[in-house]
Amino acid sequence: MVEAETLQTPRLILRPPAADDLPWLLAAINTAGVMRHLAGVRSPEEVEAGLAADIAAFAAPDGHRRWTVWLRDDLTRAGRVGLFHVRSPAAPPALRGEREIGWTFAQDHWGKGYATEAAGRALGFAFGELGLPRIFAQTSQSNAGSTRMMQRLGFTFRPGLGYDDPDYPPEDNPTTVWSLEAPHA
Numbered sequence: 001m002v003e004a005e006t007l008q009t010p011r012l013i014l015r016p017p018a019a020d021d022l023p024w025l026l027a028a029i030n031t032a033g034v035m036r037h038l039a040g041v042r043s044p045e046e047v048e049a050g051l052a053a054d055i056a057a058f059a060a061p062d063g064h065r066r067w068t069v070w071l072r073d074d075l076t077r078a079g080r081v082g083l084f085h086v087r088s089p090a091a092p093p094a095l096r097g098e099r100e101i102g103w104t105f106a107q108d109h110w111g112k113g114y115a116t117e118a119a120g121r122a123l124g125f126a127f128g129e130l131g132l133p134r135i136f137a138q139t140s141q142s143n144a145g146s147t148r149m150m151q152r153l154g155f156t157f158r159p160g161l162g163y164d165d166p167d168y169p170p171e172d173n174p175t176t177v178w179s180l181e182a183p184h185a
Contacts, residue, residue, distance in 0.1 A: 005058060005065065005125075007067065007122070007125055009120070009121045011071065011073075012114060012117055012118055012121070013069075013072055014067035014069055016067060016068075017054040017055050017058070017066060018068070021077065022047070022048060025047050029079070029106060030042055037140050037143040037146070039168050039172070040169075054082075064082060064083060065122075065125075066082030069114065071114075078105055079104055080103065082122070083101055083130075083135070086100050088165055088167070090164065090165045090166060090167070091161075091163055091175075092161055094161065095136065095177060099132055099135055099136065100138060101123060101126070103115045103118065103119050103146075116152055116153065119149070123135060123153065131182075132182060133181065134181050136178065136180075138175050138176065139176055139178075140168065141173070141176055142171055142172055147176070150178045154180055155180045162177050163177075
């Protein structure tokens with residue numbers, strides 16, 4: 001574990017991913033409900049490969065960061081939050097390569113404010129430790145929950161950057177794009 005990149009909030013601990021996250025990912029995250037707006041359930045092999053890539057990224061100087069979010073009280077895994085580079089070839093050129101934030105939480109932990117709290121801490125890391133000037137967020141027009149969360153976090157809708165992503169079904173298109181500027185000191 002990369003201890004320096006373990007982040008904390010009053011109720012949560014954001015830890016770098018570990019190989020022993022795999023059974024939890026398969027049981028609690030790779031479900032029809034959780035993956036509904038993320039192109040659906042993946043094969044166990046795809047989930048395992050994704051976790052291996054997430055673990056390796058923490059060793060790369062400019063790699064993405066996808067933390068596993070744990071509850072402080074009982075050390076239960078609740079979800080994941082991460083900072084990535086926009087890589088979709090369908091994204092407009094102005095968006096490709098930019099940094100974005102994303103989150104996924106187990107259904108048992110929806111509606112408790114954990115995703116907003118974890119994303120807020122990840123944004124603090126992005127603007128503080130990484131010194132990024134802005135962060136993007138993307139979701140489908142059909143994902144009302146993520147859209148509300150982006151608004152709560154202060155993101156601004158960027159209609160000129162929206163696009164259709166062929167990796168997602170028609171009901172999850174178009175992809176809407178949002179941005180948040182670093183706070184001024």
